[in-house]
Amino acid sequence: MVFRDFFSQLNLFVQSKKAGISIWQYPQFLFLVMGIITIAAILTTYAVGIRYVPEPEVVVLIVLVLSAILLIITFTITQSFERLVEANRMKSEFVSIVSHQLRSPLSNLRWSLELLMSGRLGKIEEQQLDYFKILKDNSSRMGELVRDLLIVSRIEQGRVSFKNQEASLPDLIQGVISLSAPFARASNVEIKFEPKNNLPKIFSDPSQLKLIIENLLDNAVRYIKEKGEVKINLVKKDSHFYFGIKDNGVGIPKEDQKYIFQKFFRSSNILKYKTQGTGLGLYITKSLIEKMGGKVGFKSEENKGSTFWFSLPIK
Amino acid sequence: MKKILFIEDESAAQKTIGEVLKQEGYEVISALDGEIGLRLAQTNKPDLILLDLILPKLHGLEVLKGLKENEQTKQIPVIVLTNLEDMSGIEKALETGATTYLVKENYNLEEIVEKVKEALKKFK
Numbered sequence: 127m128v129f130r131d132f133f134s135q136l137n138l139f140v141q142s143k144k145a146g147i148s149i150w151q152y153p154q155f156l157f158l159v160m161g162i163i164t165i166a167a168i169l170t171t172y173a174v175g176i177r178y179v180p181e182p183e184v185v186v187l188i189v190l191v192l193s194a195i196l197l198i199i200t201f202t203i204t205q206s207f208e209r210l211v212e213a214n215r216m217k218s219e220f221v222s223i224v225s226h227q228l229r230s231p232l233s234n235l236r237w238s239l240e241l242l243m244s245g246r247l248g249k250i251e252e253q254q255l256d257y258f259k260i261l262k263d264n265s266s267r268m269g270e271l272v273r274d275l276l277i278v279s280r281i282e283q284g285r286v287s288f289k290n291q292e293a294s295l296p297d298l299i300q301g302v303i304s305l306s307a308p309f310a311r312a313s314n315v316e317i318k319f320e321p322k323n324n325l326p327k328i329f330s331d332p333s334q335l336k337l338i339i340e341n342l343l344d345n346a347v348r349y350i351k352e353k354g355e356v357k358i359n360l361v362k363k364d365s366h367f368y369f370g371i372k373d374n375g376v377g378i379p380k381e382d383q384k385y386i387f388q389k390f391f392r393s394s395n396i397l398k399y400k401t402q403g404t405g406l407g408l409y410i411t412k413s414l415i416e417k418m419g420g421k422v423g424f425k426s427e428e429n430k431g432s433t434f435w436f437s438l439p440i441k
Numbered sequence: 442m443k444k445i446l447f448i449e450d451e452s453a454a455q456k457t458i459g460e461v462l463k464q465e466g467y468e469v470i471s472a473l474d475g476e477i478g479l480r481l482a483q484t485n486k487p488d489l490i491l492l493d494l495i496l497p498k499l500h501g502l503e504v505l506k507g508l509k510e511n512e513q514t515k516q517i518p519v520i521v522l523t524n525l526e527d528m529s530g531i532e533k534a535l536e537t538g539a540t541t542y543l544v545k546e547n548y549n550l551e552e553i554v555e556k557v558k559e560a561l562k563k564f565k
Contacts, residue, residue, distance in 0.1 A: 229524045233545045234453035240550050241457050246464055273546070287528060 153208040160200040168193050215283075222279035228272045235265045267402065274406040277337075278389065281413045288331040288418065295328050295335070295360060295367060296321035302339045303358075306347065310356075315347045319358040328367060329441045334414050339369075341407040342434050346373035348403070349396055349432075366420075366437045374431040383426065387412045395428065411436075443561060446470045446487035448478030448504060449522070450496055454545075458491070458522075461550045462557065475499025479507045482514045489561055494523040494534070502537060509538040518564040520556060522548075540564070 138155045149155050171192050175185035239262050241247060243255070250258065280286050303317050310317050328335075346356045350373055357372045378386055382393040390405040415422045415436050426432035445467050449455055452473075459469045470485055472478035475496040482490060490508065494501030501521065508514045518540040526544045534542050540560050543553065 226524070229546055230451060233524070234451065234457070237457035237550050238453065241460060244550075246461070269546070289528075 153204055153211060156207050157200070157204045160204060164193070164196040164200055167196055218279050218282045221275055222283070225272045225275040225279065228268070232265060232269050232272060235261075236269070239265065271404050274404050274410065277410050278406055281410065281417075286334075286414070286417060288334060290329055290331050292327040292329055293332040293335065294325075295369070296325060298332060298335055299339055299358060299360065299369075302336060302343055306340070306343055309344075310347050313347055313350060313354070314352065315350050315354040315356055317343070317347070317356045317358070319360075321360055325360070325362055325367075326440060328438065330418060330438065334418065338411050338414055338436070341411045342371050342436075345407060345434070346371050346375065346432075348375075349373070350375035362440070365440055367440060368435060368437050370433060370435040372431065372433040377428040377430050377432055378424075378426040379428045383424075386424070387422075442466065442468045443489070444468045444470060444485060444487040445489050445491060445557065446472060446478065446482055446485065447491045448472045448475065448496065448501070449491070449493040450474060451493070454493070457550060458553060461554055465554055465558075467557075473497075475501065475504045479504050482508055482517065483511060486513065487517060489557060489564075490517055490519045491557070492519055492521050492539070494521060494525055494530070502533060505534065505537045505539060516564075518560045520560055522553070 138152060138158070139149055168189055172185065172189050175188055176182065179185050179188070239258060243250065243258050243262065299319060299321070303319060306317070343356070343358075347354075350356075354374050359370050361368050376395055378393050379395055382391075382395075385391045386393070387408050389409045391408075392403060392405045396403075412422050415438065418438055420436055420438035422434070422436040424432055424434040443466075445462055447455060447459060447462075447469055449458075449471075450473050455471050455473075459471060462469050470481055470487060472481050476498040478490075478492070478496070479499065481487075492501050492504060496504065499507075501523065505519060505521070508517065508519060515538070519538065521534050521539045521542045522545060523543075524545050526546075531542050540563075541556060543556060548556075
């Protein structure tokens with residue numbers, strides 16, 4: 127029992143996964159790498175030294191001084207890495223705690239507004255209704271931001287859980303399209319989706335899939351300027367499903383394309399005219415798909431539109 | 442008139458959900474902490490209990506346990522209404538005897554009323 131614990135402590139790959147960070151950011155691993163480089167440097171110096179320097183004492187002195195310098199540098203670097211990782215962890219925990227605490231007040235706001243706007247407490251004047259609508263829309267915006275932040279912190283802390291079961295991707299996609307229908311209508315966008323028959327079921331988490339599809343569809347509809355069209359297609363190839371969504375919206379400028387999956391990133395061309403939006407949707411989408419064993423990508427041209435795609439294993 | 446015991450410490454939730462339930466014709470008894478909630482359940486014998494989990498004095502799960510261990514209250518259907526949504530918490534609540542588990546964020550007032558009506562019909 128003790129031996130197993132000891133060896134699991136030594137298994138840095140396991141430990142870094144538990145901490146939710148990549149092995150190249152895990153301080154203990156970096157320390158090991160630096161240690162190996164240090165030893166290699168010392169041995170090389172020694173080998174070179176005894177070859178070119180006549181007095182062995184001088185070589186030993188050089189080697190000792192070099193090891194001392196390398197040790198100090200290594201120590202400083204790994205200390206700063208550890209501080210970075212710790213700061214990151216605390217930041218994520220902070221966001222998580224605050225977002226969680228915001229949920230209660232947001233629910234209270236939402237219910238009070240629902241009660242007032244229902245007319246159950248008396249008729250509301252036309253003019254008053256306009257301002258109630260502002261209250262409602264803005265508390266919804268806050269609610270969405272809180273929801274997204276909670277998902278992001280769960281992803282960063284490695285706490286995303288997947289409840290996998292058999293699900294029909296075409297049905298899920300249809301469901302999301304129906305939910306988005308009012309938004310699409312209001313934006314004058316037509317959504318087209320013609321699934322092939324006899325597609326097999328996917329073994330995955332339906333609620334996470336829904337979230338991914340919602341994110342992509344919302345982006346496709348939202349960033350279309352005038353009358354527009356969104357085309358979704360779904361194919362099965364070998365052991366994977368391929369989902370593609372094409373829009374004729376504003377597209378992503380070339381210089382912004384490499385940042386598009388980053389947290390809070392919003393492209394310069396859309397910031398100009400649509401300031402709403404959390405900038406978290408694509409970060410969440412990419413993280414979830416990769417955790418589910420899939421890949422995500424896009425191609426886009428400014429003012430022409432974008433095509434986003436993802437692939438997921440069937441099992 | 443059916444009686445609903447609402448155990449919840451947030452006064453805004455008490456007011457909004459309580460108001461809608463009253464308008465739907467239910468008598469609503471409020472309890473602002475777990476201890477009072479457990480006591481009122483025993484003295485008033487409500488037809489249904491709405492229970493938050495984060496409560497002062499006694500945690501919601503402890504209240505649930507107490508309700509199910511008491512002969513007089515174990516038959517009363519309990520709907521848990523909370524912000525906590527971790528899987529293990531949900532499973533624990535259902536295992537301890539909750540009829541339904543609702544995450545506040547996902548429901549509006551009308552939907553909560555529907556769930557109350559469903560539970561009352563099922564557990565006549």
